[in-house]
Amino acid sequence: MHVLIVGGGVVGLACAHALAGRGAEVTVCEAGTLGGGSTDRAAGGIRTQFSTRVNVDLSLASVPVWESFADEFGVDIDYRRSGYLFLARTEATAAAFRENVAMQTDAGAPSRVLSPAEAAEYLPELRTESFVAATFSAADGVADPHSAVQGYSDAVRAAGVDVRTKTPVTDLARVGDGGGSVDAGATPDAGGWRAETPDGSIDADAVVVAAGAWSARVAALAGVDLPLAPRRRQIAVVEPEGDLPADAPLTIDLDTGAYFRPEREGTAIVGGHFSASDPDVDPDRFDESMDVEWAVEATERADDAAAYFGPETRIRNGWAGLYAVTPDHHAILDEAAPGLVVAAGFSGHGFQHAPATGEAVADLCLGEDACEVDVSALSLDRFESGETLRERNVA
Numbered sequence: 001m002h003v004l005i006v007g008g009g010v011v012g013l014a015c016a017h018a019l020a021g022r023g024a025e026v027t028v029c030e031a032g033t034l035g036g037g038s039t040d041r042a043a044g045g046i047r048t049q050f051s052t053r054v055n056v057d058l059s060l061a062s063v064p065v066w067e068s069f070a071d072e073f074g075v076d077i078d079y080r081r082s083g084y085l086f087l088a089r090t091e092a093t094a095a096a097f098r099e100n101v102a103m104q105t106d107a108g109a110p111s112r113v114l115s116p117a118e119a120a121e122y123l124p125e126l127r128t129e130s131f132v133a134a135t136f137s138a139a140d141g142v143a144d145p146h147s148a149v150q151g152y153s154d155a156v157r158a159a160g161v162d163v164r165t166k167t168p169v170t171d172l173a174r175v176g177d178g179g180g181s182v183d184a185g186a187t188p189d190a191g192g193w194r195a196e197t198p199d200g201s202i203d204a205d206a207v208v209v210a211a212g213a214w215s216a217r218v219a220a221l222a223g224v225d226l227p228l229a230p231r232r233r234q235i236a237v238v239e240p241e242g243d244l245p246a247d248a249p250l251t252i253d254l255d256t257g258a259y260f261r262p263e264r265e266g267t268a269i270v271g272g273h274f275s276a277s278d279p280d281v282d283p284d285r286f287d288e289s290m291d292v293e294w295a296v297e298a299t300e301r302a303d304d305a306a307a308y309f310g311p312e313t314r315i316r317n318g319w320a321g322l323y324a325v326t327p328d329h330h331a332i333l334d335e336a337a338p339g340l341v342v343a344a345g346f347s348g349h350g351f352q353h354a355p356a357t358g359e360a361v362a363d364l365c366l367g368e369d370a371c372e373v374d375v376s377a378l379s380l381d382r383f384e385s386g387e388t389l390r391e392r393n394v395a
Helices: 010-021 053-067 069-073 091-107 145-158 212-221 292-305 350-366
Strands: 002-006 025-029 084-088 111-114 133-137 162-164 171-175 192-197 200-204 206-209 229-239 250-253 258-262 268-271 314-325 332-337 340-344
Touching (some): 002 010, 002 200, 010 025, 010 340, 010 350, 025 200, 053 091, 084 091, 091 111, 091 133, 145 350, 171 212, 192 206, 206 212, 206 350, 212 229, 250 292, 258 292, 268 292, 332 350, 340 350
Parallel strands (some): 002 025, 002 206, 025 162, 084 250, 206 340
Antiparallel strands (some): 084 133, 111 133, 171 192, 229 268, 250 258, 332 340
16 A cells, blocks of 8 residues: 655654554655654653543653654654643632543543642742642653654655655645556555646555645645644743753643743743734744744743743743644544545644554554554544534643
8 A cells, every 4th residue: 555645744754654664655745854844843842741531642652652762763852751840820720630630640641730839849949829739740751853853754764665855745636436546556446646746746545644734735635624723833942040950840831821941051941822813824934933022921921930030031042833723722633535644733732642643644544443542533523513622731
């Protein structure tokens, strides 16, 4: 079976790795460079602390891959498990935290509800008077997305995957229905897909749309409408006024939307979306630089949570990237049309869920049931049926 994957970020490469590992012939078409879309601009978080079971399960199935990545792929992804600390300022948020932790621990994640004083054991300069509760999981951490792309790309090429960069897919059409396949390895009535690129046509039995914020455009070539919006998000690298420990957890002040974590050489990353306005952007024409006013606000909000970030904090640099956002902040993992599988709309969680996503996509393409995660809740038709999910732990 020949599978064409549109998108060469970490999700697309993880799909290629899983499919090649199960014996499929795989071609990856990436319009730019591998990881050059949203992956290289990600914060690198890997966490189990989500508010829905399917997201927790995707994390738990992916964590073992990240743990063993250096041994299996031969690339150090700088995986640091310092934990995630979620903070609640209101009783309503604290009540949701307790529900989340009950679900997370039932799934097998080692999450705990903490008092503000207990949270300060992990983050000594926490402004405890501002919070009513927190949660922490030692299973959570961060890694380097760029290195992960390198590891996956080396592995898929070694497995015989045809990786084509600077090769956008410009059209997708069904061919062969009822009259034979476009690929000799497919079943007689399977049909297939023909993709057009600047370098010519590619025939495949199945197509995987894993193009991140560009996925709606790609799916539209095949006549499939995805409720997916490209949204701009920013990250700033700062030099904190205080000494933020290198092993401090990635901390999310959920009621304000601010987050921060230590970076290398005494710096820190701060981020969050604070504006009431969140317009769609053109993924080919958005501002990739950081807004200074936003960076100042992000740093002030971080300071409001923990006293590492005062007026002497220096903003060093930053960047903007894209979230591919769905209405319920969950991915679409589904066969949206015969032989057309979508793996997109992760709403900022694609990097961390990539390994499990690859296995789920391989199941969808090959008609197998090997993935340990039930992704049926992530079908495209949930938006029409009204059976959407709600991910509350979004920063």
